[in-house]
Amino acid sequence: MAILSCPLPRPATDRILLAHGGGGRLTNQLIESVFLSAFSNSALESRHDGAVLSASGTRLAMTTDTYVVQPLIFPGGTIGDLAVNGTVNDLAMCGARPLALSAGFVLEEGLAMEILHTVVAAMREAARVANVPIVTGDTKVVDKGKGDGIFLNTTGIGVVVAPKPVGPESVRPGDAVLVSGDLGAHGITILSVRDGLEFEGPVSSDTAPLWAPVQALFEAGIEVHCLRDLTRGGLSSALNEIASVARVRITVEETLIPVSDVVRGACELLGLDPFYVANEGRFVIFVPESDAGHALEILRSQSVSAGAAQAGTVHEDRSGIVTVRSRIGGHRVLDMLSGEQLPRIC
Amino acid sequence: MKFLDEYRNYSAVRQMAQAIQRVAKRPWTLMEVCGGQTYTIVKTGLQDLLPRGITLVHGPGCPVCVTPLEMIDRAIATALRPEVILCSFGDMLRVPGSTQSLLDAKASGADVRIVYSPLDALQLARANPNREVVFFAVGFETTAPANAMAVWQAEREKIPNFSMLVSHVLVPPAMEAILGSLDCRVQAFLAAGHVCMVMGYEEYVPISRKYRVPIVVTGFEPLDLLEGVLMAVEQLEDGRAEVANQYARAVRRSGNLPAQERIAEVFEVTPRAWRGIGEIPSSGLRLREAYRRFDAETRFAMDIDRVEESRECIAGLVLRGLRKPFECPAFGTRCTPDTPLGAPMVSSEGACAAYFHFGRRKEDGHSIVSTATAGH
Numbered sequence: 107m108a109i110l111s112c113p114l115p116r117p118a119t120d121r122i123l124l125a126h127g128g129g130g131r132l133t134n135q136l137i138e139s140v141f142l143s144a145f146s147n148s149a150l151e152s153r154h155d156g157a158v159l160s161a162s163g164t165r166l167a168m169t170t171d172t173y174v175v176q177p178l179i180f181p182g183g184t185i186g187d188l189a190v191n192g193t194v195n196d197l198a199m200c201g202a203r204p205l206a207l208s209a210g211f212v213l214e215e216g217l218a219m220e221i222l223h224t225v226v227a228a229m230r231e232a233a234r235v236a237n238v239p240i241v242t243g244d245t246k247v248v249d250k251g252k253g254d255g256i257f258l259n260t261t262g263i264g265v266v267v268a269p270k271p272v273g274p275e276s277v278r279p280g281d282a283v284l285v286s287g288d289l290g291a292h293g294i295t296i297l298s299v300r301d302g303l304e305f306e307g308p309v310s311s312d313t314a315p316l317w318a319p320v321q322a323l324f325e326a327g328i329e330v331h332c333l334r335d336l337t338r339g340g341l342s343s344a345l346n347e348i349a350s351v352a353r354v355r356i357t358v359e360e361t362l363i364p365v366s367d368v369v370r371g372a373c374e375l376l377g378l379d380p381f382y383v384a385n386e387g388r389f390v391i392f393v394p395e396s397d398a399g400h401a402l403e404i405l406r407s408q409s410v411s412a413g414a415a416q417a418g419t420v421h422e423d424r425s426g427i428v429t430v431r432s433r434i435g436g437h438r439v440l441d442m443l444s445g446e447q448l449p450r451i452c
Numbered sequence: 453m454k455f456l457d458e459y460r461n462y463s464a465v466r467q468m469a470q471a472i473q474r475v476a477k478r479p480w481t482l483m484e485v486c487g488g489q490t491y492t493i494v495k496t497g498l499q500d501l502l503p504r505g506i507t508l509v510h511g512p513g514c515p516v517c518v519t520p521l522e523m524i525d526r527a528i529a530t531a532l533r534p535e536v537i538l539c540s541f542g543d544m545l546r547v548p549g550s551t552q553s554l555l556d557a558k559a560s561g562a563d564v565r566i567v568y569s570p571l572d573a574l575q576l577a578r579a580n581p582n583r584e585v586v587f588f589a590v591g592f593e594t595t596a597p598a599n600a601m602a603v604w605q606a607e608r609e610k611i612p613n614f615s616m617l618v619s620h621v622l623v624p625p626a627m628e629a630i631l632g633s634l635d636c637r638v639q640a641f642l643a644a645g646h647v648c649m650v651m652g653y654e655e656y657v658p659i660s661r662k663y664r665v666p667i668v669v670t671g672f673e674p675l676d677l678l679e680g681v682l683m684a685v686e687q688l689e690d691g692r693a694e695v696a697n698q699y700a701r702a703v704r705r706s707g708n709l710p711a712q713e714r715i716a717e718v719f720e721v722t723p724r725a726w727r728g729i730g731e732i733p734s735s736g737l738r739l740r741e742a743y744r745r746f747d748a749e750t751r752f753a754m755d756i757d758r759v760e761e762s763r764e765c766i767a768g769l770v771l772r773g774l775r776k777p778f779e780c781p782a783f784g785t786r787c788t789p790d791t792p793l794g795a796p797m798v799s800s801e802g803a804c805a806a807y808f809h810f811g812r813r814k815e816d817g818h819s820i821v822s823t824a825t826a827g828h
Contacts, residue, residue, distance in 0.1 A: 121556070121559045121560065122559065123555055123556070123559050124555070124558075124559075125555070131790055132790060135790075367453050370453055370456075371453060374453075374456065376568075377542075377543075377800060427811070429811070432495070432496040432497050433460045433462065433496065433674075434460055434462055434465040434496050434497070434498065434501070434674045435462060435465070435466070435497075435500075435501070436496045436497015436498055436499075436500045436501065437497045437500065438494065438495060438496075438497050438810035438811060439809070439810055439811025441808070441809045441810070441811065
């Protein structure tokens, strides 16, 4: 029993780590310490999926996203439809009907033209389904080894149709928390085809445009308080961000959150938590409890959100935390992801 | 989902908890050995269901947590060699060495890759004949058979560019070290089900007899753990000290004999230093002479400085069940999963990380607290 202690503190990181892009705590720290302090303005500080701007009496939403997925083509999608859907969804989460998209390509020397064709065709189809034109673009080519096949940026503008502000600041104690469908399919699909971790399973990405169900909610007069798509960092990161901005406590029931058997099985085997796994076609909706039943009916009538369920509720408690009631009735905090989610040893 | 939901069934779990309530007359302290069990306990809030007198303390069974600092430094130094591809299980990557982690090394250019099996590392070696592929073999008896298999396979195929940095540890000697220490609080063990699946549980019989302590081989689901607690508490209340098997659906008394044979063929028992605990005799595995040429420590001989560990982190006390993570002054403030002072704050199986993520700060009842996320 000689040594009873642990290592010296390590210095704060002086390099970018992959976890800075993971959507969890380090991403938030990076945004706060570098970007927000440099670019500070009111639209940016709302920390929403997109900015809402006023132009001659029209409220416009603007958002941008850059896609770096590997592999470029995966079961259920490609980097192309992912990029179109992702930006359409960020606009939808602002309560905005997508008006137009731009596309910026960074291509790596040596990329097979066939792959580019496949990706572009997928973009065209996704844009058609979402009913949004790609109106401007840009192309750059970098030396072999300086890129990863394709990096793709899309920027979108949309017209805000939400009658009232949609965002964490509108969340109220008593709100119902709805989830639009089963979680984790995209993240597990990418993992299943990534180099070194291949496994087989009937799972494909959930990438899909989400404007249709959002529009249906507004058209039905549902009082939507907040929308958030569940991308990197999964359900947990989204709920934590909302709880922290809204200064409320969110509680969810583990048994009410839909997760498919395939995703659950893969997560159990790999030591991952489906609440942290990425999605590309799922979102959470905060509505007054009195609207929850009607909102669920509307969501379930749309194919992309047919699996919608009420997962939890919002409570008066300024702690800004998220808690889960487990399957066996115990309680725990659902924390934001720290670093990347890494598979465990045994 | 079959084979999972049965063991997480709400009413079955409640009934088992009530059975413990009926049996437990006095306070008892039990240690679950495996980090996977700790994870389930904290994640499902299982402690909320136990009588107040029953205390679960968390054992040393987190492979990431007990891997010595020098070994992590050695892995990092090996990974930084340009010819090397260093492969490891995922949660090893974030563990701090004396100055950096493998993830930091990766960010500064080292070729570090996550694999799910040592056989994947072997495949990488076949596919990259001009590189040296090193597998960082950490873990207990659970991961030893596959690691032994990879070396055995490499020998059979004469793969020259594969090697293994071995830091294997064995569970029973660590349990004995805990029982043998003067300040031991543990009155019964929930032994690690998956370790016993490989090794069986014969070797626990002399330990149970010598120290008069019940040892219940236990699974990893909430119902398994509660039944393990019940079986241990029944023995304690009766004044018995026996080895019992709760995890009979997976564990046989003799274990998995072919797996044991493969381990014995490739590895031999050696003294091993445990991070936070110190050196324990006969508590590790190293490659046998016949396979020593696959030993990365020999192949990439490097001097690694012995580093003085900080006095602040109480990982050693946590790993021996003497303190709960929240009893550490650095917990949740100077030590978080983003800035870990000690390894138990890193792995999902580490007790400190489990307590941090799931917000458990104090023992009593409904222990969800806000301080776990304060300041972030």
